[in-house]
Amino acid sequence: MKLFQFSALFTEEGWISPAYVGINTSGEITYLDQVQPSELFPDFEKIDGYVLPGFQNAHSHAFQYGMAGMAETHMPGTDDDFWSWREAMYRCALSFSPDDMKKVAVQLYQHMLRNGYTEVAEFHYLHHDKDGKPYANLAETGTALIEAAAEAGIKITLVPVFYQRGNFGTEFYPQQRRFISATPDDYFNLLESSKKAVDYYENARLGFGVHSLRAVDAVDIIATATKGPTDLPFHIHAAEQLKELEDCRNHLGTTPVDWLLNNLDLNERFHLIHCTHLSDKELEGLARSKANVVLCPGTEGNLGDGIFRLKEYHEAGGNWSIGTDSHISLNPLEDFRWMDYAQRLMSHKRNTFADGGKTLLHQALVNGRKAMGVDNKSYFKIGSAFDAVVYNAKNLLYRQAGPDHLLPAIIYNSDSTNILGTIVAGEWIFRDAEYCPSCKQASLNY
Ligand SMILES: [Zn+2]
Structure with missing residues (x-):
């Protein structure tokens, strides 16, 4: 059982900030809210990052x-x-x-x-x-x-x-x-x-x-x-x-x-x-x-x-x-x-598109999942695997954007150097060495 606290996470309704995401041992989301859960999660990780669906x-x-x-x-x-x-x-x-x-x-x-x-x-x-x-x-x-x-x-x-x-x-x-x-x-x-x-x-x-x-x-x-x-x-x-x-x-x-x-x-x-x-x-x-x-x-x-x-x-x-x-x-x-x-x-x-990148993200996600044979229109859903990409919240351009412009700031301004890490089924698969010294060896392999 694991709990992440992220600076913010993007949903169909917009940003949740902060975002607490609880994960079970199968990598599925068991909790998602702005409020910390009362339930005890043995592993807790606080990440200064903005989360989009993978x-x-x-x-x-x-x-x-x-x-x-x-x-x-x-x-x-x-x-x-x-x-x-x-x-x-x-x-x-x-x-x-x-x-x-x-x-x-x-x-x-x-x-x-x-x-x-x-x-x-x-x-x-x-x-x-x-x-x-x-x-x-x-x-x-x-x-x-x-x-x-x-x-x-x-x-x-x-x-x-x-x-x-x-x-x-x-x-x-x-x-x-x-x-x-x-x-x-x-x-x-x-x-x-x-x-x-x-x-x-x-x-x-x-x-x-x-x-x-x-x-x-x-x-x-x-x-x-x-x-x-x-x-x-x-x-x-x-x-x-x-x-x-x-x-x-x-x-x-x-x-x-x-x-x-x-x-x-x-x-x-x-x-x-x-x-x-x-x-x-x-x-x-x-x-x-x-x-x-x-x-x-x-x-x-x-x-x-x-x-x-x-x-x-x-x-x-x-x-x-x-x-x-x-x-x-x-x-x-x-x-x-x-x-x-x-x-x-x-x-x-x-x-x-009139909506600052939301259409791009939505179409690529929902129809991309269909191309995989997965029918899931929800960005992050309780019971589904937690697959995510996390952008570095210390980036000054993101910080000045505020919630209204954060998504377009990410979409129109980012490359892989702005990514803190990528999570598949609740596990960090890639994590930038600068932000995770213990991951250095794994990162260098990329
Ligand atoms: Zn081809």
């Missing part, structure tokens, strides 16, 4: 962290776009053993925790051995990711995805051989093995999905979505690149999001990654369907994808969350700012 990273390809920042040198006169970046990514994918994948993922997940993420959805398609043959354990590489998450201390939702084709209707390319399942049944066998891998770690869950419309035949996308589990989140990339839209029109007679709206029963369980290019009709249909868009502004900016119509989508009532995708940036607040500032740069107005 962030959800709703879209990750862990192995791509192994090449982050390594595709930024462009030969003069060449057309270095998404598709040339993809070739570099394939070279990276072909070089990784499961052990390499685990090592890179441990580093990645530790850095996510250092930036305040407490949960990650791993959109995983690097399934097979280097020669393209399945491992004896079909979920060998998925298991490596689960082990990495357990070692780092982050919660993970493993989303093994179905990958079948090189492009719409074409054979897969040799450099994609590690990704491939030939049929929905092959994919479901992989999903079944992944289910066993998830059992290894108490903070692991399972999702499922399809890489994209270009990577799986339309009939098999429908079969996967309709015959697959009805209680797991379904993830799919959609409408990231203009060429992808053009190829989709040529092959299916329409664009990816329009096809998905017309052929799948989209609802809150579906998570469409990117959706960068939407017509008015698609934007309205998607918002109405209550499916979620997962925005990855760092990667989308890095790859030159385009700008998602966030302001219009939000005003139409659309759901969205955030992900780091290729991990070129790992700070959720930087991604929030990318999303907001792109809208401001287009509109020449500052008020993308």
Whole structure:
């Protein structure tokens, strides 16, 4: 039994200050109030920090962290776009053993925790051995990711995805051989093995999905979505690149999001990654369907994808969350700012959202949890695990902000150096060495 006293904690109704949070031995919140409990908690810790709910990273390809920042040198006169970046990514994918994948993922997940993420959805398609043959354990590489998450201390939702084709209707390319399942049944066998891998770690869950419309035949996308589990989140990339839209029109007679709206029963369980290019009709249909868009502004900016119509989508009532995708940036607040500032740069107005960052935090949290397969709209709830990121209350900018401006001061002004620590299920997983000398060794590892 543990009791924290924080300077303040952010809830749906605003800041609680001070905030007493009681935790049981399972890491669940048993007490939350401005008043100290009369009940005795043997462990008491007073923290001069401001608490937000831990962030959800709703879209990750862990192995791509192994090449982050390594595709930024462009030969003069060449057309270095998404598709040339993809070739570099394939070279990276072909070089990784499961052990390499685990090592890179441990580093990645530790850095996510250092930036305040407490949960990650791993959109995983690097399934097979280097020669393209399945491992004896079909979920060998998925298991490596689960082990990495357990070692780092982050919660993970493993989303093994179905990958079948090189492009719409074409054979897969040799450099994609590690990704491939030939049929929905092959994919479901992989999903079944992944289910066993998830059992290894108490903070692991399972999702499922399809890489994209270009990577799986339309009939098999429908079969996967309709015959697959009805209680797991379904993830799919959609409408990231203009060429992808053009190829989709040529092959299916329409664009990816329009096809998905017309052929799948989209609802809150579906998570469409990117959706960068939407017509008015698609934007309205998607918002109405209550499916979620997962925005990855760092990667989308890095790859030159385009700008998602966030302001219009939000005003139409659309759901969205955030992900780091290729991990070129790992700070959720930087991604929030990318999303907001792109809208401001287009509109020449500052008020993308009127509420000082609350919308950003709320959407990313509630819909990010759905991407993990967690239905919990409450920021901190009695009976739920205490997952949190704690910002340093000694920061002068935060102090001058006062309760009315504290959230925007954190969201628009912070990086990981302002974080005192990150808590998962009631335990400090990362804690800044400057504020916790006894944690120095652990911190240096980050
Ligand atoms: Zn992706």
